[in-house]
Amino acid sequence: MLGKLGKSLAKTMKKLAGMTIVDEEVVKEVIKDIQRALIQADVNIKLVFKLSKSIEERALNEEPPKGVTPKEHIIRIVYEEMVKLVGETPKPLKIDKKPYKILFIGLQGSGKTTTIGKLSRHLQKKGLNTAIVCTDTWRPAAFDQLKQLTQEINIPVYGEPENKNPLEIANKGLEKFKDYDVIIFDTAGRHKEEKHLLEEMEQLSTAIKPDETILVIDGTIGQQAKEQARAFSQSTPVGSIIVTKLDGSAKGGGALSAVAETGAPIKFIGTGEKLEDFEVFDPERFISRLLG
Ligand code: GDP
Numbered sequence: 001m002l003g004k005l006g007k008s009l010a011k012t013m014k015k016l017a018g019m020t021i022v023d024e025e026v027v028k029e030v031i032k033d034i035q036r037a038l039i040q041a042d043v044n045i046k047l048v049f050k051l052s053k054s055i056e057e058r059a060l061n062e063e064p065p066k067g068v069t070p071k072e073h074i075i076r077i078v079y080e081e082m083v084k085l086v087g088e089t090p091k092p093l094k095i096d097k098k099p100y101k102i103l104f105i106g107l108q109g110s111g112k113t114t115t116i117g118k119l120s121r122h123l124q125k126k127g128l129n130t131a132i133v134c135t136d137t138w139r140p141a142a143f144d145q146l147k148q149l150t151q152e153i154n155i156p157v158y159g160e161p162e163n164k165n166p167l168e169i170a171n172k173g174l175e176k177f178k179d180y181d182v183i184i185f186d187t188a189g190r191h192k193e194e195k196h197l198l199e200e201m202e203q204l205s206t207a208i209k210p211d212e213t214i215l216v217i218d219g220t221i222g223q224q225a226k227e228q229a230r231a232f233s234q235s236t237p238v239g240s241i242i243v244t245k246l247d248g249s250a251k252g253g254g255a256l257s258a259v260a261e262t263g264a265p266i267k268f269i270g271t272g273e274k275l276e277d278f279e280v281f282d283p284e285r286f287i288s289r290l291l292g
Contacts (some may be wrong), residue, residue, distance in 0.1 A: 002184075009243065011286065012030045012033045012034070015029055015030060015033075016030065016065055016070070016071040016074060017071065017132055019069075019070045019071055020070065021070060022059060022060065022064070022070045022073070022074070023070075024060060024257050027056060027059045027074065028056070028281055030059075030074060030078075030274045031052045031056055031266065032053055032234045033035060033142055034051075034052070034055070034078065035048050035049075037291045037292075038051070038290060038291070039292065040148060040251075041251035041252070041253035041289075041291075042222040042223060042250070042251065042252075042253035043252040043253035043254075043256050043257075043290065044193060044223065044226060044253075044254075044256065044257040044260070047256060047257065047260055049086060049267045049284045050064065050134045051081055051085060055074075055078055055081050058077045058081070059073070059074050059077050059094065061081055062077070069173070070179050074149065079284075079287065080285045081156060081285075082290075082291075083283050083287065085117055085260070086256060086257055086259060086265075086266060086283050086286055086287060087259055087264070087265025087266055087281075087283065088179055091131065091240070091265050091267055092177060092267070092280065093123075093240075094121070095128060095181065095182060098180075099177060099178060099179070099180050099181060099182060099183045100181065100182045100183070100185060100211050100212070100214045101174075101182075101185070101209065101210045101212075102119075102182065102183070102184045102210060102211065102213075102214060102228075103185045103187065103204065103205060103208055103210035103212070103213045103214070103236070104116055104184065104186055104187060104213075104214050104216060105187055105201050105213060105214070105215055105216070105232050105236060105238075106186060106189060106216030106217065106228075106232070107190065107218075107228060108139065108188075108189030108190040109189065109218065110189065110218045110244060111217045111218060111244030111270055112186065112187075112189055112216045113136075113142050113145050113146060113186055113244060114149065114244070114270070114273065115158075115216050115242050115244055115268075115270055115278075116132060116186050116272070117147075117149035117150055117275050118147065118268075118270065118275050118276075118277070118278035119184060119214075119242075119268070119278070120132055120153070120184055121149060121150075121153055121155075121275045121276070121278070122156045122268075122278055123163050123181075123182050124153060124155060128181040128182050129174075129180045129181045129182070130155055130180065130181065130182040130183075130184065131157070131158070131159070131173075131177040131180045131182070131183050132146055132150065132155060132156070132183075132184045132185075132186060133153065133157075133169065133170060133173030133174070133176075133177065133183060133184070133185050133186070133241070134146050134157060134158070134169070134184060134186045135160035135166035135167075135169045135170050135173075135185055135187050135188070135204060136166070136186055136187060136188045136189070137163065137164050137165070137166050137169070137188060138188040138189075138190055138191060139188065139189070139190070140149055140161040140186070142159075142186060143157065143159035143161050146159070146186060148212045148253075149275065151199045151286065153275070156177070158172070158173040158176050158177065159173075160172075165202060166187070166188065166200060167203060167204065167207050169181075170185060170204055170207055170208055171207060172175050174208065185201070185204070185208055185210070186189065187201060187204060187270075188200060198232070198234070198235035199235070201232065201235045201236045202235040202236060205235075205236045210239075211240045212240065213236055213237060213238055213239045213240075214238075214239065214240050214242055215229060215232055215233070215238045215239070215240075215241050215242075215258065215264065215268070216241075216244060217229065217241055217242070217243050217244070217254075217255045217258045218241050218243075218244055218245055219243045219244055219245045219246045219250050219251075219252040219254070219255055219269070219270075220245050220248060220250040221254055222250075222253075222254040223257070223268075224254065224275045225254035225255050225256075225257050225258045226254075226257035226258065226260075226261055228256065228258070229241075229258035229261040229262050230261050231276055232262075233261060233264075238262040239264055239268065240264050240265055240266070240267040240270045241255065241258055241262065241264050241265065241266045242256040242266070242267060242270065243257075243266055243269050243270070243281075244269070244270035244272065245270060246269045246271050246279065246289075247270075247271040249285060251290050252269075252286065252289070252290070255271070256290075265281075266281045266286070267281050268280055268281055269281055269286075
Protein backbone atom coordinates (compact mmCIF):
# COMPACT_ATOMS: atom_id res chain seq x y z
CA MET A 1 0.00 0.00 0.00
CA LEU A 2 2.79 2.41 0.82
CA GLY A 3 4.97 1.75 -2.22
CA LYS A 4 3.73 4.70 -4.25
CA LEU A 5 4.03 7.02 -1.30
CA GLY A 6 7.52 5.72 -0.62
CA LYS A 7 8.51 6.59 -4.16
CA SER A 8 7.24 10.13 -3.92
CA LEU A 9 9.08 10.54 -0.66
CA ALA A 10 12.28 9.31 -2.28
CA LYS A 11 14.52 12.09 -1.00
CA THR A 12 13.11 11.85 2.47
CA MET A 13 13.53 8.09 2.42
CA LYS A 14 17.28 8.47 2.07
CA LYS A 15 17.36 10.37 5.34
CA LEU A 16 15.37 7.62 6.99
CA ALA A 17 17.33 4.77 5.46
CA GLY A 18 19.83 3.81 8.10
CA MET A 19 17.73 4.86 11.06
CA THR A 20 17.54 2.25 13.80
CA ILE A 21 15.73 4.29 16.42
CA VAL A 22 13.32 7.18 15.89
CA ASP A 23 15.68 10.13 15.81
CA GLU A 24 14.16 13.52 16.58
CA GLU A 25 16.40 15.42 14.22
CA VAL A 26 15.65 13.14 11.30
CA VAL A 27 11.92 13.35 11.99
CA LYS A 28 12.15 17.16 11.91
CA GLU A 29 14.02 17.03 8.61
CA VAL A 30 11.51 14.67 7.07
CA ILE A 31 8.71 16.97 8.14
CA LYS A 32 10.46 19.92 6.54
CA ASP A 33 10.65 18.05 3.25
CA ILE A 34 6.98 17.21 3.42
CA GLN A 35 6.07 20.81 4.25
CA ARG A 36 8.03 22.05 1.28
CA ALA A 37 6.31 19.65 -1.09
CA LEU A 38 2.84 20.45 0.22
CA ILE A 39 3.29 24.20 0.07
CA GLN A 40 4.47 23.85 -3.52
CA ALA A 41 1.36 21.83 -4.23
CA ASP A 42 -0.82 24.75 -2.99
CA VAL A 43 -1.92 23.17 0.26
CA ASN A 44 -3.08 25.80 2.72
CA ILE A 45 -0.34 26.76 5.16
CA LYS A 46 -2.46 26.21 8.26
CA LEU A 47 -3.28 22.72 7.10
CA VAL A 48 0.41 22.04 6.46
CA PHE A 49 1.29 23.06 10.02
CA LYS A 50 -1.55 21.09 11.53
CA LEU A 51 -0.41 18.04 9.65
CA SER A 52 3.25 18.54 10.58
CA LYS A 53 2.36 18.77 14.22
CA SER A 54 0.40 15.56 14.29
CA ILE A 55 3.08 13.69 12.33
CA GLU A 56 5.80 14.92 14.65
CA GLU A 57 3.88 14.09 17.79
CA ARG A 58 3.05 10.60 16.66
CA ALA A 59 6.50 9.86 15.21
CA LEU A 60 8.20 10.83 18.45
CA ASN A 61 5.74 9.34 20.90
CA GLU A 62 4.45 6.16 19.34
CA GLU A 63 6.62 3.07 19.54
CA PRO A 64 6.96 1.32 16.19
CA PRO A 65 4.98 -1.95 16.38
CA LYS A 66 7.06 -5.14 16.58
CA GLY A 67 8.81 -6.00 13.32
CA VAL A 68 8.26 -2.51 11.89
CA THR A 69 11.39 -0.44 11.27
CA PRO A 70 11.43 3.21 12.33
CA LYS A 71 11.46 4.15 8.67
CA GLU A 72 8.32 2.15 7.86
CA HIS A 73 6.71 3.47 11.00
CA ILE A 74 7.21 7.10 10.02
CA ILE A 75 6.03 6.57 6.46
CA ARG A 76 2.90 4.93 7.78
CA ILE A 77 2.22 7.85 10.12
CA VAL A 78 2.70 10.35 7.27
CA TYR A 79 0.29 8.36 5.17
CA GLU A 80 -2.35 8.01 7.87
CA GLU A 81 -2.25 11.66 8.81
CA MET A 82 -2.51 12.74 5.17
CA VAL A 83 -5.41 10.40 4.57
CA LYS A 84 -7.21 12.19 7.38
CA LEU A 85 -6.76 15.41 5.43
CA VAL A 86 -8.08 14.18 2.11
CA GLY A 87 -10.96 12.19 3.52
CA GLU A 88 -10.69 8.55 4.53
CA THR A 89 -10.59 5.68 2.03
CA PRO A 90 -12.53 6.11 -1.23
CA LYS A 91 -16.18 6.67 -0.58
CA PRO A 92 -18.22 5.71 -3.61
CA LEU A 93 -21.54 7.32 -4.33
CA LYS A 94 -24.18 5.11 -2.78
CA ILE A 95 -27.35 5.23 -4.82
CA ASP A 96 -29.75 3.86 -2.25
CA LYS A 97 -33.10 5.27 -3.25
CA LYS A 98 -35.09 6.11 -6.32
CA PRO A 99 -34.93 8.65 -7.77
CA TYR A 100 -31.61 9.56 -6.18
CA LYS A 101 -31.27 13.33 -6.53
CA ILE A 102 -27.85 14.89 -6.95
CA LEU A 103 -27.40 18.65 -6.83
CA PHE A 104 -24.24 20.05 -8.41
CA ILE A 105 -22.87 23.39 -7.26
CA GLY A 106 -19.73 25.31 -8.19
CA LEU A 107 -18.51 28.46 -9.83
CA GLN A 108 -18.67 29.03 -13.56
CA GLY A 109 -15.60 27.60 -15.24
CA SER A 110 -14.98 25.05 -12.50
CA GLY A 111 -15.97 22.28 -14.90
CA LYS A 112 -19.39 21.61 -13.41
CA THR A 113 -21.27 21.01 -16.65
CA THR A 114 -18.58 18.73 -18.08
CA THR A 115 -18.42 16.83 -14.80
CA ILE A 116 -22.17 16.27 -14.82
CA GLY A 117 -21.79 14.67 -18.25
CA LYS A 118 -18.99 12.48 -16.87
CA LEU A 119 -20.90 11.41 -13.78
CA SER A 120 -24.02 10.62 -15.81
CA ARG A 121 -21.88 8.37 -18.02
CA HIS A 122 -20.27 6.75 -14.99
CA LEU A 123 -23.67 5.95 -13.47
CA GLN A 124 -25.12 4.81 -16.77
CA LYS A 125 -22.26 2.32 -17.09
CA LYS A 126 -23.30 0.94 -13.72
CA GLY A 127 -26.71 0.26 -15.19
CA LEU A 128 -28.48 3.22 -13.60
CA ASN A 129 -31.07 5.10 -15.58
CA THR A 130 -29.81 8.66 -15.31
CA ALA A 131 -31.28 12.01 -16.37
CA ILE A 132 -30.11 15.61 -16.13
CA VAL A 133 -31.98 18.82 -15.35
CA CYS A 134 -30.35 22.12 -16.28
CA THR A 135 -31.45 24.96 -13.99
CA ASP A 136 -28.78 27.42 -15.11
CA THR A 137 -30.74 30.45 -16.30
CA TRP A 138 -27.66 32.67 -16.40
CA ARG A 139 -25.77 30.82 -19.06
CA PRO A 140 -28.40 29.56 -21.52
CA ALA A 141 -25.65 27.79 -23.49
CA ALA A 142 -25.21 25.38 -20.58
CA PHE A 143 -28.33 23.51 -21.72
CA ASP A 144 -26.95 23.03 -25.25
CA GLN A 145 -23.58 22.05 -23.81
CA LEU A 146 -25.23 19.34 -21.71
CA LYS A 147 -27.27 18.06 -24.64
CA GLN A 148 -24.18 17.95 -26.80
CA LEU A 149 -22.13 16.17 -24.16
CA THR A 150 -24.72 13.49 -23.60
CA GLN A 151 -26.34 13.01 -27.02
CA GLU A 152 -24.03 10.13 -27.95
CA ILE A 153 -24.84 8.30 -24.75
CA ASN A 154 -28.58 8.87 -24.79
CA ILE A 155 -28.99 10.59 -21.48
CA PRO A 156 -32.03 12.87 -21.46
CA VAL A 157 -31.57 16.50 -20.47
CA TYR A 158 -34.42 18.75 -19.40
CA GLY A 159 -34.09 22.52 -19.57
CA GLU A 160 -35.93 25.70 -20.54
CA PRO A 161 -33.44 28.23 -21.85
CA GLU A 162 -36.17 30.91 -22.02
CA ASN A 163 -37.37 30.45 -18.47
CA LYS A 164 -35.71 32.66 -15.86
CA ASN A 165 -37.05 30.75 -12.87
CA PRO A 166 -34.67 27.94 -11.84
CA LEU A 167 -37.04 26.59 -9.18
CA GLU A 168 -39.79 26.11 -11.73
CA ILE A 169 -37.40 24.27 -14.05
CA ALA A 170 -36.16 22.10 -11.20
CA ASN A 171 -39.69 21.12 -10.17
CA LYS A 172 -40.73 20.30 -13.73
CA GLY A 173 -37.55 18.26 -14.18
CA LEU A 174 -38.26 16.37 -10.98
CA GLU A 175 -41.74 15.48 -12.18
CA LYS A 176 -40.57 14.52 -15.66
CA PHE A 177 -37.81 12.20 -14.47
CA LYS A 178 -39.44 10.82 -11.32
CA ASP A 179 -39.17 7.24 -12.58
CA TYR A 180 -35.43 7.44 -13.23
CA ASP A 181 -32.84 5.96 -10.88
CA VAL A 182 -30.79 9.15 -10.69
CA ILE A 183 -31.56 12.79 -11.48
CA ILE A 184 -28.62 15.20 -11.65
CA PHE A 185 -29.29 18.93 -11.34
CA ASP A 186 -26.96 21.44 -12.96
CA THR A 187 -27.09 24.94 -11.48
CA ALA A 188 -25.88 28.42 -12.28
CA GLY A 189 -22.23 29.18 -11.59
CA ARG A 190 -22.50 32.91 -11.66
CA HIS A 191 -24.90 35.77 -10.89
CA LYS A 192 -24.47 39.51 -10.90
CA GLU A 193 -23.52 39.12 -7.26
CA GLU A 194 -22.22 36.08 -5.46
CA LYS A 195 -24.75 36.63 -2.70
CA HIS A 196 -27.61 36.02 -5.15
CA LEU A 197 -25.96 32.93 -6.53
CA LEU A 198 -25.69 31.47 -3.04
CA GLU A 199 -29.30 32.38 -2.24
CA GLU A 200 -30.38 30.58 -5.37
CA MET A 201 -28.44 27.46 -4.33
CA GLU A 202 -30.15 27.53 -0.96
CA GLN A 203 -33.59 27.81 -2.58
CA LEU A 204 -32.85 25.04 -5.04
CA SER A 205 -31.58 22.81 -2.28
CA THR A 206 -34.77 23.41 -0.28
CA ALA A 207 -36.96 22.66 -3.30
CA ILE A 208 -35.09 19.63 -4.61
CA LYS A 209 -34.13 18.08 -1.25
CA PRO A 210 -31.06 16.44 -2.77
CA ASP A 211 -29.77 13.11 -1.51
CA GLU A 212 -26.28 14.33 -2.30
CA THR A 213 -24.88 17.78 -2.98
CA ILE A 214 -21.62 17.79 -4.88
CA LEU A 215 -19.31 20.79 -4.94
CA VAL A 216 -17.09 21.04 -8.01
CA ILE A 217 -13.69 22.58 -7.41
CA ASP A 218 -11.23 23.48 -10.15
CA GLY A 219 -7.99 21.73 -9.20
CA THR A 220 -5.91 24.54 -10.64
CA ILE A 221 -7.24 27.42 -8.53
CA GLY A 222 -4.96 26.90 -5.56
CA GLN A 223 -5.69 28.90 -2.45
CA GLN A 224 -9.02 30.29 -3.67
CA ALA A 225 -10.61 26.91 -3.11
CA LYS A 226 -10.98 27.66 0.58
CA GLU A 227 -13.15 30.74 0.14
CA GLN A 228 -15.26 29.10 -2.55
CA ALA A 229 -15.93 26.08 -0.40
CA ARG A 230 -16.76 28.21 2.61
CA ALA A 231 -19.22 30.36 0.68
CA PHE A 232 -21.03 27.43 -0.89
CA SER A 233 -21.16 25.34 2.25
CA GLN A 234 -22.75 28.19 4.16
CA SER A 235 -25.69 28.20 1.76
CA THR A 236 -25.95 24.46 1.12
CA PRO A 237 -24.49 21.58 3.13
CA VAL A 238 -21.89 19.93 0.89
CA GLY A 239 -21.87 16.13 0.85
CA SER A 240 -18.92 15.52 -1.41
CA ILE A 241 -16.38 17.17 -3.66
CA ILE A 242 -15.19 16.56 -7.20
CA VAL A 243 -11.85 18.09 -8.15
CA THR A 244 -11.45 18.82 -11.86
CA LYS A 245 -8.56 19.51 -14.22
CA LEU A 246 -6.05 17.24 -12.56
CA ASP A 247 -4.71 16.23 -15.97
CA GLY A 248 -2.41 19.25 -16.08
CA SER A 249 0.51 20.11 -13.87
CA ALA A 250 -1.60 21.29 -10.93
CA LYS A 251 -1.37 18.99 -7.96
CA GLY A 252 -4.73 19.90 -6.55
CA GLY A 253 -3.47 20.83 -3.09
CA GLY A 254 -5.85 23.79 -2.98
CA ALA A 255 -8.76 21.40 -2.99
CA LEU A 256 -7.67 20.08 0.39
CA SER A 257 -8.82 23.34 1.91
CA ALA A 258 -12.24 22.65 0.45
CA VAL A 259 -12.23 19.27 2.18
CA ALA A 260 -11.14 20.86 5.47
CA GLU A 261 -13.69 23.66 5.13
CA THR A 262 -16.68 21.45 4.39
CA GLY A 263 -15.73 18.16 6.02
CA ALA A 264 -16.87 16.53 2.78
CA PRO A 265 -14.72 13.86 1.09
CA ILE A 266 -13.47 14.00 -2.49
CA LYS A 267 -15.30 11.27 -4.41
CA PHE A 268 -14.12 11.70 -8.01
CA ILE A 269 -11.54 13.61 -9.98
CA GLY A 270 -11.66 15.00 -13.51
CA THR A 271 -8.67 14.32 -15.72
CA GLY A 272 -9.56 15.83 -19.08
CA GLU A 273 -12.29 17.32 -21.23
CA LYS A 274 -13.82 14.05 -22.46
CA LEU A 275 -16.59 12.10 -20.78
CA GLU A 276 -14.27 9.21 -20.04
CA ASP A 277 -11.70 11.42 -18.28
CA PHE A 278 -13.13 10.73 -14.88
CA GLU A 279 -11.83 8.62 -12.01
CA VAL A 280 -13.01 7.45 -8.63
CA PHE A 281 -10.89 9.29 -6.08
CA ASP A 282 -7.91 7.29 -4.88
CA PRO A 283 -6.47 8.85 -1.68
CA GLU A 284 -3.11 7.15 -1.96
CA ARG A 285 -2.59 8.30 -5.52
CA PHE A 286 -3.64 11.83 -4.66
CA ILE A 287 -1.31 11.96 -1.67
CA SER A 288 1.61 10.63 -3.71
CA ARG A 289 0.96 13.31 -6.29
CA LEU A 290 0.91 16.01 -3.63
CA LEU A 291 4.22 14.87 -2.20
CA GLY A 292 5.93 13.94 -5.45
P1 GDP B 1 -18.81 25.15 -15.82
O1 GDP B 1 -18.85 26.59 -16.22
O2 GDP B 1 -18.42 24.98 -14.41
O3 GDP B 1 -20.04 24.39 -16.18
O4 GDP B 1 -17.57 24.52 -16.61
P2 GDP B 1 -17.48 23.69 -17.95
O5 GDP B 1 -17.95 22.30 -17.74
O6 GDP B 1 -18.09 24.45 -19.07
O7 GDP B 1 -15.90 23.62 -18.10
C1 GDP B 1 -15.07 24.78 -18.28
C2 GDP B 1 -13.88 24.36 -19.14
O8 GDP B 1 -13.07 23.45 -18.42
C3 GDP B 1 -14.28 23.67 -20.43
O9 GDP B 1 -13.40 24.10 -21.44
C4 GDP B 1 -14.06 22.19 -20.11
O10 GDP B 1 -13.75 21.43 -21.25
C5 GDP B 1 -12.87 22.27 -19.18
N1 GDP B 1 -12.78 21.12 -18.26
C6 GDP B 1 -13.71 20.62 -17.43
N2 GDP B 1 -13.22 19.59 -16.71
C7 GDP B 1 -11.94 19.41 -17.11
C8 GDP B 1 -10.88 18.50 -16.74
O11 GDP B 1 -11.01 17.63 -15.86
N3 GDP B 1 -9.69 18.67 -17.38
C9 GDP B 1 -9.50 19.64 -18.33
N4 GDP B 1 -8.30 19.73 -18.90
N5 GDP B 1 -10.45 20.50 -18.68
C10 GDP B 1 -11.67 20.40 -18.09
